Amino acid sequence: xxxxxxxxxxxFFSLLFFFTxxxxxxxxxxxxxxxxFADVKADFQKLTxxxxxxxxxxxxxxxxxxxxxxxxxxxxxTTNKRPLVVSLHGGATIKNAELHKQTSCLTEAGLESLDxxxxxxxxxxxxxxxxxxxxxxxSLTALVKAQLNVNTNKVAITGxxxxxxxxxxxxxxxxxxxxxxxxxxxxxxPQVPTVPTAKIDIPLYVxxxxxxxxxxxxxxxxxxxxxxDAGTNIQLIVAPGLEHLNSCDYIPYLKDASIWLDTxxx
Numbered sequence: 001x002x003x004x005x006x007x008x009x010x011x012f013f014s015l016l017f018f019f020t021x022x023x024x025x026x027x028x029x030x031x032x033x034x035x036x037f038a039d040v041k042a043d044f045q046k047l048t049x050x051x052x053x054x055x056x057x058x059x060x061x062x063x064x065x066x067x068x069x070x071x072x073x074x075x076x077x078t079t080n081k082r083p084l085v086v087s088l089h090g091g092a093t094i095k096n097a098e099l100h101k102q103t104s105c106l107t108e109a110g111l112e113s114l115d116x117x118x119x120x121x122x123x124x125x126x127x128x129x130x131x132x133x134x135x136x137x138x139s140l141t142a143l144v145k146a147q148l149n150v151n152t153n154k155v156a157i158t159g160x161x162x163x164x165x166x167x168x169x170x171x172x173x174x175x176x177x178x179x180x181x182x183x184x185x186x187x188x189x190p191q192v193p194t195v196p197t198a199k200i201d202i203p204l205y206v207x208x209x210x211x212x213x214x215x216x217x218x219x220x221x222x223x224x225x226x227x228x229d230a231g232t233n234i235q236l237i238v239a240p241g242l243e244h245l246n247s248c249d250y251i252p253y254l255k256d257a258s259i260w261l262d263t264x265x266x
Contacts, residue, residue: 034062034063035059035060035061035062035063036061037061037139040058040059040060040061040139040143041143041146043058043059044058044143044147045147049070049072049148050072051072051073051074052071052072052074053069053071053103054069054070054071054072055067055068055069055100055101056068056069056070060132060135060136060139061132061135061136061139062132062135064124064132064135064136065124066121066122066136066140067097067100067121067122067124068100068119068120068121068122068140069100069101069103069118069119069120069121070117070118070119070120070144070148071103071108071117071118071119071120072117072148073115073116073117075115076117076148076149076150077149078149080149081149081150081151081152082114082115082116082117082149082150082151082154083114083115083116083117083150083151083154083155083156083261083266084116084117084118084119084141084144084145084150084151084154084155084156085107085111085114085116085117085118085119085155085156085157085158086119086120086121086137086140086141086155086156086157086158086178087103087107087111087118087119087120087157087158087159087163088120088121088123088128088137088157088158088159088160088162088163088164088166088167089102089120089122089123089159089160089162089163090159090160090161090162090163090164090185090247091161091162092123092125092126092127092128092133092162092163092166093123093125093126093127093162094125095124095125096122096125097122099122099123100120100121100122100123101120103118103120105247105248105251106160106247106248106250106251106254107120107158107254109248109251109254109255110250110251110253110254110255110257110258111254111258112255112258113255113258113259113262114258114261114262116154117144117148117150119140119141119144121133121136121137121140123162127162127166128159128162128163128165128166128169128170129166129169134174137166137170138174138177141155141177141178142177153179153266154179154261154266155177155178155179156178156179156180156181156182156261156265157170157171157177157178157180157181157182158181158182158183158184158254158257159183159184159186160184160185160186160247160250161184161185161186161214161244161247162186163184163186164183164184164185164186165183165186165187165188167181167182167183167186168181168183168186168188168190168204168206169188171183171200171202171204172188172190172198172200175200175201175202178202179202179265179266180202180203180204180205180261180265181200181202181203181204181205182204182205182206182207182254182257182261183204183206183207184206184207184208184247184250184253184254185207185208185209185212185214185215185244185247185250186208186215186220187208187215187219187220187223188223189223189226190223190226190227190230190232198227198230199227199230199231199232200227200230200232200234202233203232203233203234203265204227204232204233204234204235205234205235205237205257205260205261206220206224206234206235206236206237207236207237207239207250207253207254207257208220208236208237208238208239209238209239209241209242209243209244209249209250210238210239210240210241210242211241211242211243212242212243212244213243213244214244215244217238220236221236224236237253237256237257239253
């Protein structure tokens with residue numbers, strides 16, 4: 001179930017857009033048939049995936065264009081099913097058809113040891129909390145799990161900046177889709193209207209730069225402590241000297257998170 005916008009989520013770059021963007025993709029032409037998940041599934045099953053990088057487009061639910069990258073590990077087979085990591089890019093409110101393709105620096109290098117499928121959707125210029133983007137992320141996750149040689153017990157979500165905020169959000173509100181979350185360079189207040197501090201049901205490994213100039217590390221520690229007090233399995237790794245704009249510097253920390261996934265969570 002995709003959440004409505006009564007959810008309270010603190011996001012430095014994204015909060016304003018979260019309250020104003022929903023509905024901006026509305027289709028005004030009533031003569032166009034609205035596509036369902038069943039339609040999308042049928043088209044997805046026709047796609048051909050090769051080993052390595054696959055950059056694809058598909059018409060998604062309610063006729064939204066879904067752009068995404070899927071990296072397929074060479075070792076994946078029916079007898080060697082591999083993990084899946086969903087990676088959400090930063091700068092979500094920037095409408096750029098290429099943003100989901102920026103995986104080589106941080107995501108691929110940091111997750112290399114997992115030999116995993118990597119799914120990287122494009123935000124299409126809207127925050128990841130927007131209902132169409134929630135549909136996109138959850139639906140693509142389900143379709144990849146169903147059609148490819150994915151170990152469905154080993155599915156995680158990660159992201160940087162806006163994508164990190166979103167990976168925290170998806171951990172809280174879509175915990176059945178993922179077994180763990182790795183937010184990077186982001187902060188998030190785990191609240192809902194009737195619960196001052198909400199427990200998140202899947203474990204989180206939060207990575208944050210000590211000198212992040214947009215998301216103060218002390219504030220991030222406060223949100224982590226709130227989640228921990230509510231019973232969330234969460235830890236914060238502070239990266240000494242790292243600031244916000246050099247995401248590639250996070251590679252060693254994402255490598256450590258991969259070890260955490262492989263040896264502690266999975």
